[in-house]
Amino acid sequence: MKKQQIILEQNEYQLLLNLIKNGNYPDLITQKCMKSLSDEMENAIVKSNKEMPDDIVRLNSIVDVQTPFGPKHNLQIVLPVHRDISRNKISILSPLGSGLIGYAKGDKVKWMFPKGTGTIQILKVNNAAMELA
Template sequence: MTAKTKSGRRPAITIARSEHERLSNLADRLAERDPHAAEQLAAELDRAKIVDDARMAPGILRMGSFAEFRIDDEAPQTAELVFPGDADISRQRISVLTPVGAALLGLSAGQSIDWAGRDGRVRRLSVIAVHAAPQAAQAS
């Protein structure tokens, strides 16, 4: 995934320790079946600042969080970032294994990231707002 900002640097991302561990295991298990998705997720995990769950600042996009975001100049959209088994685009639930889902992980409002879509085109995703996940979703 191309994930650089206009200045050529990737935006800083933060991930809760428990989510980092679970997502790392997911990427490892996926490596043979879908190496591209596994590589995208692993690259984001490798560059993330990992913090204890209790120290996660509000407003950081984590699993189960809702993000309001814009892709390029399209209309804003809202979606929940979920694990693959919970994905359902008709309910605005985006898997962390999709290019958009991997790009959203760990960002906060005001951050943007460039990512390569499935068609290879570089797109710009900008986070407008992050709405906290309910406690039950964070623990699952």
């Protein structure tokens, strides 16, 4: 892993805290992912939007990753209500989404998946949508 701590934008940090706190996660994998993400957030570096590095995975980022199950391209990290796997939109609370948030291009992240623990490598991060907002 390139960075010792995840980096989160302050509004996204608050949003994640609320989603984790108020969520009802019936399956064990999602519960474990939320616990791990919550633990990482305790030591996160929180920055203003202007201070956020361009290569950090954020809400609405489009990423290319290498997973234990093969490469995944053009995945967009979205709120749970906007998830649509047919359009490559994955929930920030999914095992993959929660494992990527706050990490940067080049990072390797050991994370939990329904089929077991594996390593995700972040190959590309596109935050162009943030510039338009």
